[in-house]
Amino acid sequence: MPASLESPEALIARLFPFFLLFDLSDGDPRIENAGDSVNEWLAGLVDRSAVDLFAIVRPHKRIVSTEALYASVGEVVFLEHIPTRRRLRGGILTWGTDRLMFVGSPLVTAEDKLENLELRLSDFAPHDATADIVIMAQFAKLQVRDIERQQLSIAQLAEDRAELDQTASTDPLTLLANRRALWAGWASVRRSRGEDATQTLLYIDVDGFKQINDEHGHHIGDEVLKILAERMRLGVKDRDMVGRLGGDEFVVLFDRLRPDRAAEVANRIQALLTAPVETSAGVVEISASMGLAHVQLGQELDEAIRDADTAMYRGRQRGRGSLTVFDPVMGKEREERRALTHDLRAALDSGEGFVPWFHPIVDVGTGTVMGFEALARWFHPTRGLVRPDIFIGVAEGAGLVDRLDGTILKQALACQSRWQEIQPGLTLHANLSGRSLSRATAPSIAAALDAAGVNARDVVIEVTESWFIDQHRVEILQAIADIGVGLQLDDFGTGYSSMTHLQAFPIDGLKIDRSFVSGIADNERDRSLVEATISMARSLHLDVVAEGVETEAVAESLNAMGCQWAQGYLYSRPVPADEAAALLGRSGLRSD
Amino acid sequence: MYGMVNRGIRDLVLAECGAEAWDGICERIGLSSTDFNDSTNYDDAVTYDLVGEVSNELGWTPEDVLIAFGRHWVLFTGREGWGGLFDMAGDDMRTFVEGLDALHARVQASMPRSRMPSFAVSDAGDGVLDVEYRSDRPGLGPMVVGLLGGLAEHFEESWTVEHLGRLDDGQGEHFRLHPSPVQDRVDAGIA
Structure with missing residues (x-):
């Protein structure tokens, strides 16, 4: 039926499913009619005395009576259903003669749930916002939960960030700042x-x-x-x-x-x-x-x-x-070192500046040149001759020492190749820095020997004693020895002199350091040390070269001790290749 | 769609294959966060992308994902605090589906940017119900199959859901609910 044709009562019932119609004609308010929803919700309302069933709880507490109901017309009232304590909220209207009508809804709060009130959405008129209140309250809780989740998420994010910062700024091993x-x-x-x-x-x-x-x-x-x-x-x-x-x-x-x-x-x-x-x-x-x-x-x-x-x-x-x-002076030295490093690299790149000089190794008994030790010299384009103790340290610091060793070895081998035609059996001693020795060293020496056409047995590689401390390096030395070149322990006596080194490493000889040799003529202790070293080397079938021979007395002592080879200013200073060539075949060699 | 829909999908994936799979899904579709706000309105593309990537992850067809999600939605919303609304909407399958539009209308007051679907129920004879579902979002018919199945389970009623295809007016999908004995419900995967 179209709404316009509905009876007023039907219209009221549809629009206000919680209405109550009070009949006041006999002085005692009686519920004459009630909306479907309220009648179902509160049950048994119709034809009952309103005084027994309801109380007015707001705006003024009072029992339901004809007077009280009339006094409430036009006001918002809360009616409490006495048996269930459920409440209705609405207004009271006059409805014809001796009748008043309450129109309203269940009183719900945001804390209520309709299902707990045993109500359904269909109990409410479409325009009734009571159900909306409950839904909105539900939605508000949803939003609060979203905010709480976001706060948790932000807190977690902050925690993660702090942890990440800590990790990113901490050295993982020591937990110090990185x-x-x-x-x-x-x-x-x-x-x-x-x-x-x-x-x-x-x-x-x-x-x-x-x-x-x-x-x-x-x-x-x-x-x-x-x-x-x-x-x-x-x-x-x-x-x-x-x-x-x-x-x-x-x-x-x-x-x-x-x-x-x-x-x-x-x-x-x-x-x-x-x-x-x-x-x-x-x-x-x-x-x-x-x-x-x-x-x-x-x-x-x-x-x-x-x-x-x-x-x-x-x-x-x-x-x-x-x-x-x-001290700022150190800064200047550092700059100096940096400049030298730059120039040293440039010299190695261009192949100009570094040349071998040769220090004769002589037969102590005859003074005959039996070999040369190749020593690196650097002729700097503007500084002139740079001392080896300066540029070798720079090369080691810059990681260029292997290139330096390679350059000197290559040039020295070229000289050796020529000189062997003059004096077959001449030995070339080449220094290799411990820092440049690696698994690549043996193949690189072999290639240099091949290129120069020098027999491996005519070459001795000198390695300083301090390098021998690491037992792991025996493989590297063995690979070099396997080429056929000799291996000699340089500066013997200054480092970790150990019988273990002589036994464990594939060495063929040793060079007694000048600090012991120079005193043997007048220092009994030095003489005993050198004598014992020579004796020990002989028993181990090791060649011995005495370094730093500067006087005839030292040479004679060495000869008396049975030391076969010597090196020192008594015989010659290190000399360039052309001067070294002039020494070949000479005996009784002495400095001029 | 509101984030609670996407959270429902998340809840399904977490239940099916765990957090790592969910994180991977989010990463692959380029989401900066792996969670959603219930009360925030997200682009529909996010939801469609999620369904597509969940399909890849689980090895299910997108239709199966939607059916599973529809069924899961009933469980999820009940657990997430909307169970009361279900109870407010009706005590049985028919009154509930009939009252869905009213429920959606009221919910829309709280979710003004939502675009709620519409459901109309009519008798098709012999206890069979026709359900016309209308939505401006395409391709969600399988989700309604799962939803109706989930509701039948919720109300402990026996219904077999038949998807009849598009409505004649092209605005939605047509479903038929057949009262079914328990064995049929088992066969239909509803029990």
Whole structure:
């Protein structure tokens, strides 16, 4: 039926499913009719006394009576169903004579759920917002939950970020600051204190750490680093920053440390570091070289580290376990070294500048030249002759020493090839730096021999004794020996002189260091040492060359001891190739 | 669609194959987050992409994913605090589906950007009900199959859902609900 044709009662019933119609004609309010929904919800309403079933609870508490209902016309009232305590909210209208009508809805709050009230959406008129209130409340809870989830997510994100930052700025082995964190710390101090302020930086390098790794294995090396890192941390204030640059290199950025107190603090750290380190492989003795630099925050951190590193390097040249304060003069030396490195590389690239000079090795008895030791010389285009003790250190520092050794060997072999036609059996001694020896060395020597057409048995490779400390290198030496060249232990007596070396490595001879040889004429102790060495070498069938022979008395002593070969200024200084060629075949050789 | 729909899909995938699979799905379709806000309106493309990638992940057809999601939706919304609304909408399958439009109309007041579907129920004789589903979103018919199946399960009634295809007016899909004995429900995967 179209709405326009509905009876007023039907229309009311459809629009207000919770209406109540009160009949007041006999003085006692009676419920004459009720909407379907309210009648189902509260049950048994029709024809009952409203006084028994309802109370008015708002706006003024009172029992339901004819007077009370009339007094409530036009007001919003809350009716409470006394048996169930369920409430209705709505208004009271006059409806004809002696009748009033309540139109409204169940009183629900955001905390209510309709299903708990045993109501359905269909109980409400379409325009009734009561159900919407419940749904909106539900939706509001949904939004609150979204916010809570987002907060959790943000908190988790912040936690993850903090963890990530920590990982990204921490050295994973020692848990000290890594480079990134050090750089950030430097920038932060610079921002807070200004670029004119100074900062003290300590550079720490563990002495001989490579040996620890080589002797005990990298896992013990790692244990040592962790223990040292912890000691460094204990040796500084919380506000100072300790970081690991890599390998066995550490820095401490002191915060507001007075320059006059820096050395004292650094010494304290050094004392902590040099205490014996107990590892799972036993106790390891440690020393550390340190460089201190007082630098302006306006400097970049890598410059500051370089200054402290330079100081450390200078100190270490004097010996292990040093503490050296950076001086601007050192900076100039560093620049000098850098320039030399540049020129040295250029010389090796161009093949010009480096030449072998030859130091004769003579028969002690006859003074006849039996061979030459090839020594590198560098003729710098502007500096002239550069001392070997300078450029070899530069080459080693720049990782160029293998190229340098190769260049000298190649040229020396070319000379040897020519000279052997004049004096067959002449021996060429070539020095190879321990730093340049590798698995590639033997093939490269073999190739150089082939290229020059020199027989391997006419060549001796000299390796310094200190290099022999590592037993792992026996394979490299064996490969070189397998070519057929001789192997000689250079500077014998100055390093870790050990019978083990003579026994374990495939060497054919040794060169007694000049520091022992030069004193044998007038120092009984030196004479005994050299004599014992010669005797031992003879019994091991090793050739012996005595270095540093400068006087006839020394030569005579050596001859008396049975030393067959000698080298020294008594016979000749190192000479260029053309002068060396002139010495071939001569006997009774003496310096002019 | 509102995020609760996407969270429903997430809930299904987590139940089926775990968080790692879900994270992979989100990564492959380029979502920066692996969760959604219930009350945020997301682009429909996100939901369609999710269905496609869930299909790849589970090795199901997209239709099967939608059917499974429709069934899961009833469970999910009930668990997520909307169960009360279900109870408000009706006590049985028929009154519930008949009242869905009214429910959606009221829900829309809280979700003003939602585009709710419409359901009309009519008798087709012998206890069979015809359900006309209308939506401006294409391709979600299989989801309604799952939804009706899930509702039958919720109300513990026996219905077999038949998908009759597109409505003549092209605005939606036509379904038929057959009262079915328990064995049929098992066969139809509803019990």
